[in-house]
Amino acid sequence: MAGAEQSAGSRRDVARGSRRRSRELALQSLYQWLVSGGDTRQLCRDALVEAAAPRPDEAYFTTLVEGVAQRRDGLDADLQPFLDRPAGSLSPIEHVLLLLGAYELSACADVPYRVVINEAVELAKSYGGTDGHRYVNGVLDRLAAQIRPHEFRR
DSSP: HHHHHHHHHHHHHHHHHHHHHHHHHHHHHHHHHHHHHHOHHHHHHHHHHOOSSOOOOOHHHHHHHHHHHHHHHHHHHHHHGOOSSSSGOHHHHHHHHHHHHHHHHHHHHSSHHHHHHHHHHHHHHSSOOTHHHHHHHHHHHHHHHHOOOOHHHH
């Protein structure tokens, strides 16, 4: 029985790791897209070819990149009330992280809002400016309260 429990736990850890890796690759691909443009499908193909271990959840990665690219204007509009400046004035890393978080909050109901925010904050700590993670946390927390009020009532 312990082996079955450990196996199930290992699968969850692998799934969690592959989703985290998917978000990291999405951040990198969307950063490139935001800064220099390009075809998101080609960016996805290139990122997946070059991806080192651990392997991402390819479907989730592609969903994130294409979803953010397709809904960018609406996501920026959703974020704007919680920003202290226009979205275009944000650092590209923080902007992409906010877009990714806003997309996951609005389109990925299976991912708890706390996970969305935590993942964005952790990526901001690794890739963003000194206090970028605090900014990302504050904006996404307020957006989550608006988009997913049912999760806040628990």
